[in-house]
Amino acid sequence: MLGGVFVLGSQAPLPGTRDSGALKERTQPPPPAPDSLKPESYSKVPAPGARTLASAGRLRAYPGAPPAIPHRLLDSAAWGGRGCLICHRDGGFVPLFKAMAPVTPHPGFTSCLQCHVAKEENAGLFRPTSFTPVPPPENGPALPGSPPPVPHETDTRTNCLACHSGPGAVRELRMSHPERHNCSQCHVAREVNGAVFRRGPE
């Protein structure tokens, strides 16, 4: 994977983080990046506003699975507080990828690579699999026009607006009324085994 290419802005610790010997240990001059690692090769990152249910869904093994990372890791040893979250905490345009960064719905979890992994290109399969994901459940509103319930678990998705508003959000998931921001007033999550499926739509 990537050696030594440095995360944008990672020299400046995030608010609330402290200096660490580990960081010092890692800041020796990085070797030059080979061509394959240059930003132009991050072809899988969608253009601004281009994230769709289809493109985002391809990153999940099944509905509700943590999505894989669609770009190479800039520093595969980085800890989220100093790596991923620089872009994915607040979102915004990332010149390196020419893309709007999606915002994490759970910024409290900082060990990002615990659940989200980057795939190596052309890795193929070790052996074929017969696992077939099923589509997400029926989740219609109880009555025509009534607010639909939340179709996924909410333990790791505490900030609704992270995914349902803003330029980095999946196009189909952007909602019309983010300014109301008390989402659970109208949209409720169902309990496990009360609902058929608690996780995200793709």
Add this chain to the structure above:
Amino acid sequence: MARKRRDVFKVLAAGAAASLVEQAAPAAETRLPAGTVWKKTPCRFCGTGCGLLVGIANGKAVAVQGDPASAVNKGLCCVKGYHSVMALYGEDRLRQALIRKNGKLTPAPIEEALNLVASQLKQTIAASGKDSVAIYGSGQWTIPDGYVASKLFKGGIGTNNVEANARLCMASAVTGFMTTFGMDEPMGCYEDIDHADVFVLWGNNMAEMHPVLFSRMLEQRDKRPDVEIIDLATRSTRTSAAANRLILFQPNADLAIANGLAREIIRLGAVNRAFVERHVSFHQGKTEIGYGVEDKFAFNDQATAITFEQYRELVDEYTPERVEALSGVSPRDLRYLASLYANPGKKVVSFWCMGMNQHTRGTWMQNLVYNLHLLTGKISTPGNSPFSLTGQPSACGTVREVGTLTNRLPHGDVTNEADRKLAASIWKVPVEKIPAKPTFHAVEMFRALDRGEIRFLWIQVTNPMVTMPKLRRYRDAAKKDGRFIVVSEVYPTPTTDIADVVLPSAMWIEREGMFGNSERRTQHFEQMLQPPGDAMSDTWQLIEVARRAGYGHLFPWTRENHIAAIWKEYSEFHHGADHSMAPYEVLKQRPGVQWPYVNGRETKWRYHARYDPAAKGDSWDFYGKPNRRAWIWFRPYEPPPEKPDKEYPFWLSTGRVLEHWHTGSMTRRVPVLHQAVPAAYVEINSRDAARLQLRTGDAVRLRSRRGEIVLKAKVGGRGQPAPGQVFVPFFDESKLINELTLDAFCPISKQPDYKKCAVRVEPARAELG
């Protein structure tokens, strides 16, 4: 699928009320089979023991979420757990038995295979004696698997030839507990994370190996700004990146560091005298104890009582300067670390796993870290916890509690007459049936296979043809004439390649079972799925063979009731306030129950009367030892059996990566995990790489005195070894790093050291495509 969804959306957007807006799109999906249910289970993989909810639809596992009701992970998993169910569905799952005919593994009816295994078992015993047959299981055995294996071999056949891969994984943890406390398994629990102020990670890359516990630690640091994480390591990792401080040390020098810390604690006047005088005794063992590299190596330690004053004098030679010379750790860092242990206002958790366990002085290292907690009295209270983490989902539950090791019985030891009598009475066998002498520990078992003393070996739920150190000797041994190898597996592996019979196994939630995690938590899972083809649980395979071999009377259970019956019988071993297990019905209801489970209450902290029903008095009571004290051992620094020299100038350490479970036989069949780390590589320090003119992706030949392999270099990846060291993960069956490793082990625990041997590193540009 996604395209269809967009189409649905278009239809909906055109026809539906405007207030539905875009997020209603997935609402129109109606294809999820009705009746998807979520069932609880512990995760299949590591020893953390996360609670999962598995979504089952139409007889298939389709999704996973973290179980919010589990006290272990509170709703969060890691990438292996989230994708764990996909490991059930590799297309090459073993569905039929295989029998080697004319040198080739050939599909066969399951009855024929079971008959053959039973007849070979009987014939081998008749021809070569009961100690010529053996079973080698795993910390991934469920509790019933291990129990039936132990009962069949120790109680039925009458041999102590029962071992498990956990010998390679946590035997030093067991001997560490036994020598210091007289009883196995941690006094604390994961809840210590919520109370501790300082976490010292002793050679433990938790960000990758215990990621969920690591996240719990990070969460605490976010909530409580004074919390500190110290990564004491030989290699810089993701854990180091998140830690407050990384202290790098030279391999094997942790022995010196721990003694140096004890010296500093004493020098600072930080010894908790009231605690030490009432609850601790001081001891010394043998020194220059060897490394076990020769066959039939034997060692028995001998304890000598010493005084605190003698102990102080012995550790006094570990001055910061001497520690620095051995370890490379500066006196400043050493004193800083000592000040954290010494500060009476700070609660300290020490975490460790393979770094300290896979160590030719592994038992000593455990003793030395317990010493720090015992000198300061930081033990058995919330947030004060020396915590040995386990690697496998039931290394504790099965291998340690059921006792599937040559020297162990369920909650007992074969050398102890009372334990043998108890086992004989519960098993209803004559006590003479259970031999009082241990036979072969794991490494010696494979040596005995090589020498021809073992002729029949049944391997379940483990892949020794990837994991044994000094692999070639033991692979050649298994292939020798006159050896009959049975392998119970779910996928083809290098171990099924050397089998004479392969039995297809039901995996995880395709059968009912229990695991026991690192914090004394027993976790039940029901059968949720049908196993493929002729596959059956390892428990039932053992029972089927036992019945065919004449031991059926020991297993008078039906396929429907056997797990509940086994649990009931097995629980009889764990009577008393110090070890009682929860009843079957309680296990079925909850995501996990911690033992000792007494009068309906779980025990979070042992050895303290406030929390532990077995502790007497009003405070600590280390009742595992006859003197009711915890033992501080003086253990010196001793050099490793092999270290870098001119010919082999690099240290080699091996280990795991987040995405793969052990030898990858399950996780490599999960596309997202395989694609994240498709092949093993060798991590090289950037300075060494520059000197050798190596860049990421270049082919490198690694050579040791035992073998060589070629793999790709990784420079500045997720881990960075210190200069002069390399690291290779062991999951890749086509890059067998254990061809190079040394089969030296801790003389007390007999656990091999996979973290230290000497290798040469050479560019091999032409040899990898």
